Amino acid sequence: MSETAASGLAGLDPVIHAPKRLAAMAVLSTADQVTFRFLKERLGIADSDLSKQMSALEAAGYVAVHKSGRGRGASTSFKLTRAGRTAYRAHRAALQALLGDD
Numbered sequence: 001m002s003e004t005a006a007s008g009l010a011g012l013d014p015v016i017h018a019p020k021r022l023a024a025m026a027v028l029s030t031a032d033q034v035t036f037r038f039l040k041e042r043l044g045i046a047d048s049d050l051s052k053q054m055s056a057l058e059a060a061g062y063v064a065v066h067k068s069g070r071g072r073g074a075s076t077s078f079k080l081t082r083a084g085r086t087a088y089r090a091h092r093a094a095l096q097a098l099l100g101d102d
Contacts, residue, residue, distance in 0.1 A: 011094030013087055015060045020045060020053045025088045028063065028080045036076040054078060062087055 016025055023043050028034060034042075040050050057063040062084030066077045080088065 009094070009098055011090055011097065013091045013094075015056060015062065016087060016091045018053070018056075020049065021057055022091075024050075024053055024057065024078075025062070025080070025084070025091075028078060029085065029088055031079075033066070033077050033079040036078070039078065057084070060084075060087075 016022055020043060024039060027039060027042050036047075036050065039054075040047060043050065045053075054063060054065065058065055061081060063078050064081050066079070068075050068077075
């Protein structure tokens with residue numbers, strides 16, 4: 001294993017690396033804020049699964065959650081925190097170092 005690949009491995013973030021969380025972070029990195037519904041449809045996962053994935057990202061401090069309203073009119077939206085954006089960029093760089101150029 002090359003030194004670059006080894007450093008890439010060390011830079012992988014286990015919280016972000018899970019496929020569904022990585023996909024969510026990728027979507028969030030391109031938007032100011034996204035709704036629960038948008039993210040659910042974009043990722044093609046169930047409500048409970050999305051809630052679980054986003055809770056893990058929120059617990060890590062990577063995502064801020066905003067809830068408005070109650071009942072049927074309630075809305076939940078997500079946005080990357082500064083720490084989340086930094087962690088996502090570092091994770092991408094580690095993946096690129098690990099995979100190298102083709």
